Amino acid sequence: MQTSKLAAICSLEDLQKVSYLTRAILFKKQPTSALVFWLDGQAYSYVNHCMHMHRPLNGEQDAIFDETGRYLRCSMHGFIFEPTTGECQSPVCLGQRLQSLRLQVLDGVVYFSEKHLQLRDEL
Ligand code: FES
Structure with a gap:
């Protein structure tokens, strides 16, 4: 191994x-x-x-969580991701995952x- x-x-x-x-x-x-x-x-x-337009999630803002703290949020266009899996929850990239x-x-x-x-x- x-x-x-x-x-x-x-x-x-x-x-x-x-x-x-x-x-x-x-x-x-x-x-x-x-x-x-x-x-x-x-x-x-x-x-x-972020798979949407290939930007860092914190590119526009020094933050990676949404206002609830429940989801990761890309600061460029606001796509959200499940923090435990990296799975995108926004329609354009639904189901795609952060690496x-x-x-x-x-x-x-x-x-x-x-x-x-x-x-x-x-x-
Ligand atoms: S680049 Fe992340 S939401 Fe558009």
Whole structure:
């Protein structure tokens, strides 16, 4: 069995203090960024790329949740996504999903656990 490489993101305590954070990554050799957030007792991460017009979810606004905190929301045109699956709930992209990224939490530290992911230096 091939094991995934772990890349440290932050402490679990720090993740629980913020609405979300971003990390610059190389995923499948493409430079992009990841969204990481804590919701209802679990850490989630997605590639920060809305399939509608290929923009980051937080491109227009420093936020990724709608006003209810129930859904992820792309700040460009307002499409919403189920935060636990990344599935789009808006008609144009209904059923399409954000690319999820596997995480692991070990000894109070949150890690990416993806074979094809490397952290990049933040700009
Ligand atoms: S680019 Fe995300 S809703 Fe249009």
